[in-house]
Amino acid sequence: AATHQDLEERVARGLFREDLYHRVNVIRIELPPLRARAEDVPALLTHYLAVAARELGVEAKALSPAALARLTRHDWPGNVRELVNLCRRLSVLAPGSEVELADLPPALGGATAEGAPPADWAHALSSWAERHAAAARTPLLQAAQPEFERVLIRAALKRSGGHRQEAAKLLGWGRNTLTRKLRELGMNGAADGAR
Structure with a gap:
């Protein structure tokens, strides 16, 4: 057992059972x-x-x-x-x-995410792809694309202060495409407060 409490003091104040104290206090190591x-x-x-x-x-x-x-x-x-x-x-x-x-x-x-060099995310994505491919799950693009789009959509909505038109422009999409993607990816909650 480990604690940062002074158990002797807690026993004296009636805050810790004395019988339990003697059970756990066989060898004391101060670390x-x-x-x-x-x-x-x-x-x-x-x-x-x-x-x-x-x-x-x-x-x-x-x-x-x-x-x-x-x-x-x-x-x-x-x-x-x-x-x-x-x-x-x-x-x-x-x-x-x-x-x-x-x-x-x-x-x-x-x-921070904004301060990380682009090579970092590329390397992380490469490592993920290698592990995913080795595990022979769903096809790589099918697994990665929705999550990739979620990340970019969240970033665009955050950057635009929730303005869908501006977020869509940042993504290179039209507003209708963004609305459809939000629905397809189950991100309607991410757009709460979006205009």
């Missing part, structure tokens, strides 16, 4: 939170990137010096679970064999 052990972060990142690669069947990623420096400075409020989840995410989403600063989520100092 400071990850934010207090920044020197451990590089080794943990390397280890969990390798574990994630093995579990997900992808090539293990390395961290660029800039990405490693940024992650070492991170406070890790979610502790090791946050670090493990980040390693899994980077193993799947980061293009190339080295994780760059721009590959990190925006909250960790990575690039």
Whole structure:
């Protein structure tokens, strides 16, 4: 069992059962939170990137010096679970064999969607296509095109402030085509407030 609570103090105040305290307090290991052990972060990142690669069947990623420096400075409020989840995410989403600063989520100092270089999405799409083709599911275009259109439609509606005519123009479509696509893709909710 693990806790950040002072169980002895909670038992004394009657907030934790004493019998349960004695059951879980066989061996006590004081382990400071990850934010207090920044020197451990590089080794943990390397280890969990390798574990994630093995579990997900992808090539293990390395961290660029800039990405490693940024992650070492991170406070890790979610502790090791946050670090493990980040390693899994980077193993799947980061293009190339080295994780760059721009590959990190925006909250960790990575690039925003608008700031990401075009090659990043092309590489991510290529990786997805290879995995999808290997799994022999539906044809690639049949699976990718609707999602691709959803992403572009959402971006156009956001950019146009919900104005369908302007969004359609951004997409190179007429307003009727946009309306039809919204219906076909089940995105009528995405156009709520659209004009």
